[in-house]
Amino acid sequence: MTNIIEVRELVKEFSGVKAVNGISFEVSRGEIFGFLGPNGAGKSTTMKILATLLKPTSGYAVLNGLDIRANPQGVRQSIGMVFQETTLDEKLTARENLMFHGLLYNIPGKALRERMTKVLGMVELTERQDSLVRTFSGGMKRRLEIARGLIHYPKVLFLDEPTVGLDPQTRSHIWEYIHELRKQEGLTIFLTTHYMDEAENCDRIAIIDHGQIVALDTPAGLKAQVGGDLIRMVVKDKHRIKELLQKEFSLSAREFAEELQLETGKGEEFIPVLISKLPGQIQAISLHKPTLDDVFLKLTGREIREEVVNSKWLAKGRRWRK
Amino acid sequence: MTRELKAIYVIWLRDVLRFFREKPRIIGMIGQPLLYLLIMGNGLSATLRLHGAPPGFSYLEFMYPGIIGMSVLFTSVYSAISIVWDREFGFLKEVLVAPVPRWAVAVGKAVGGSTISMLQATILLMIGPFLGIKLTAVTVLSLWCVLFIIAFSLTSLGIIIASRMESMEGFQMIMNFLVMPLFFLSGAMFPLRGVQPWMESLMRIDPLTYGVDAIRNIFFAQSPYREIMVQFSLATDLLVISGMALVFIFLAAYSFSHAK
Numbered sequence: 001m002t003n004i005i006e007v008r009e010l011v012k013e014f015s016g017v018k019a020v021n022g023i024s025f026e027v028s029r030g031e032i033f034g035f036l037g038p039n040g041a042g043k044s045t046t047m048k049i050l051a052t053l054l055k056p057t058s059g060y061a062v063l064n065g066l067d068i069r070a071n072p073q074g075v076r077q078s079i080g081m082v083f084q085e086t087t088l089d090e091k092l093t094a095r096e097n098l099m100f101h102g103l104l105y106n107i108p109g110k111a112l113r114e115r116m117t118k119v120l121g122m123v124e125l126t127e128r129q130d131s132l133v134r135t136f137s138g139g140m141k142r143r144l145e146i147a148r149g150l151i152h153y154p155k156v157l158f159l160d161e162p163t164v165g166l167d168p169q170t171r172s173h174i175w176e177y178i179h180e181l182r183k184q185e186g187l188t189i190f191l192t193t194h195y196m197d198e199a200e201n202c203d204r205i206a207i208i209d210h211g212q213i214v215a216l217d218t219p220a221g222l223k224a225q226v227g228g229d230l231i232r233m234v235v236k237d238k239h240r241i242k243e244l245l246q247k248e249f250s251l252s253a254r255e256f257a258e259e260l261q262l263e264t265g266k267g268e269e270f271i272p273v274l275i276s277k278l279p280g281q282i283q284a285i286s287l288h289k290p291t292l293d294d295v296f297l298k299l300t301g302r303e304i305r306e307e308v309v310n311s312k313w314l315a316k317g318r319r320w321r322k
Numbered sequence: 323m324t325r326e327l328k329a330i331y332v333i334w335l336r337d338v339l340r341f342f343r344e345k346p347r348i349i350g351m352i353g354q355p356l357l358y359l360l361i362m363g364n365g366l367s368a369t370l371r372l373h374g375a376p377p378g379f380s381y382l383e384f385m386y387p388g389i390i391g392m393s394v395l396f397t398s399v400y401s402a403i404s405i406v407w408d409r410e411f412g413f414l415k416e417v418l419v420a421p422v423p424r425w426a427v428a429v430g431k432a433v434g435g436s437t438i439s440m441l442q443a444t445i446l447l448m449i450g451p452f453l454g455i456k457l458t459a460v461t462v463l464s465l466w467c468v469l470f471i472i473a474f475s476l477t478s479l480g481i482i483i484a485s486r487m488e489s490m491e492g493f494q495m496i497m498n499f500l501v502m503p504l505f506f507l508s509g510a511m512f513p514l515r516g517v518q519p520w521m522e523s524l525m526r527i528d529p530l531t532y533g534v535d536a537i538r539n540i541f542f543a544q545s546p547y548r549e550i551m552v553q554f555s556l557a558t559d560l561l562v563i564s565g566m567a568l569v570f571i572f573l574a575a576y577s578f579s580h581a582k
Contacts, residue, residue: 051419076421087412091340103332104420106325148416 004029004156004188005050010059012045019045021211022059027190032182034202035192036292042211043192044084044160051081051158064155077105080149080157084164086141090134094125094144097133098151105152119147123177139170146177157181159191163198175201196292205292207299214299219292226290226298229267233285234259241281248277329422333430334437337404341438351442355393356449359386384551386455387541388510390446391472391534394439398473399501401435402480406493425575428481432571435477436470443469464540471563472533478570485577508534514553532562
């Protein structure tokens with residue numbers, strides 16, 4: 001058996017609304033598998049179903065050979081879970097948090113003490129093991145949670161938005177751990193994210209939107225779907241330029257809000273040609289090598305919406321507060 | 323079974339550890355019943371005389387077991403609020419995703435809350451002699467058993483409510499509407515005899531009445547005033563509180579298992 005997770009036609013309804021709408025996929029042993037999509041796409045819901053925290057409305061899923069409905073206890077023993085929000089007890093020390101977890105997962109005392117020392121070392125928290133978690137920074141808490149999720153030797157580690165709210169340095173640090181873990185322990189990692197750059201770390205990515213998987217491939221495979229380079233430009237008269245592009249270069253441009261977008265082969269060579277053909281018409285122009293952002297845009301017709309909206313709102317909020 | 327026992331132990335240990343790390347809770351735990359006892363008890367005994375009591379009988383002696391019952395009631399029921407906290411601060415998810423049955427978590431919580439109630443009751447028992455209340459080792463031991471049954475059932479009651487509550491405010495509201503009547507009708511402050519019939523029937527269906535009565539039965543077992551202190555036989559009291567403990571812990575385990 002090479003597939004550690006198999007999901008068939010999973011559906012989850014919340015009072016008539018399908019948060020997960022017929023999802024099927026497999027994850028093979030030792031893989032880093034990512035769910036990419038905007039907030040509310042159904043990523044966390046799917047993960048909660050696999051972790052037996054929610055019961056599916058229909059469909060079935062098998063994890064480590066165990067049916068999630070028939071044997072939830074067995075499934076829980078085989079998984080480690082790191083939630084989006086911290087689930088540590090902040091009034092206990094790092095060590096106590098690990099110890100309680102170990103007891104809940106029925107790890108014998110001696111083995112537990114050894115593993116605690118090992119995981120604390122791995123996430124570089126040995127020196128702070130007897131401090132109350134309340135005194136930890138966001139990054140330290142996340143590291144401790146990953147350590148805790150590993151202490152019972154799970155077969156699959158679930159990470160729900162593992163690096164949300166962390167600074168870039170901590171983010172890349174956490175990714176180092178994840179890769180290290182896979183190499184050392186042969187662990188399968190299943191994560192959700194709405195960061196495109198983070199998804200690049202995965203072996204395979206399922207792009208999920210409105211409760212459905214719209215694409216599933218390696219990052220390179222997904223990017224190949226977009227085709228060539230993408231040129232985005234802001235012009236004075238979108239319609240006229242669009243027609244012109246069609247006539248002169250037989251390129252069909254797409255309109256997105258303020259801008260025109262077109263796909264071409266070698267973008268860096270094509271831009272000078274464009275500019276000389278349309279003197280005085282182009283107000284701004286940029287070249288994009290295909291990224292997962294573009295894949296998402298192409299598949300769904302929009303950007304990962306929350307990211308765009310949120311950052312604007314946040315910026316506003318910050319200004320107001322000062 | 324070991325897995326379940328371990329789970330109960332962990333949940334219990336966490337609650338107790340956390341309790342000892344919060345100094346204000348410890349102070350409140352001792353301070354609140356002392357206030358009731360010293361201020362209300364003394365105030366009331368200055369103006370009130372117990373129905374049918376001989377001269378020279380102190381109202382404080384009547385109140386003392388009631389105050390112990392009150393402390394156990396408040397502490398037990400409110401200790402279940404930790405479930406609401408844990409839901410709000412996320413730790414509950416860590417427990418729910420662990421490979422342990424939910425009922426074991428509920429039982430662990432019930433034992434944890436009861437332990438803290440018992441600590442408080444023990445402190446109150448130690449104060450007793452200073453108020454002129456004589457306690458023998460047998461009294462203290464039997465009281466412990468009875469108090470544990472009461473604490474266990476009341477913590478379970480708190481868990482039933484907390485399992486359904488999403489917010490602290492909601493929990494506080496329900497508690498005030500439930501805990502205060504339970505307390506006032508329990509006979510902790512005044513005896514069942516001589517009140518209006520409608521109130522007497524309410525007092526008879528308040529399970530805590532039997533808890534407070536059991537405490538008095540033990541307290542005044544050898545006292546010449548026993549007859550005016552207690553309402554029921556100790557056997558009746560024990561039957562009711564044990565039944566209450568069983569029913570409530572089952573309901574608590576059920577509610578917690580089916581909580582969203």
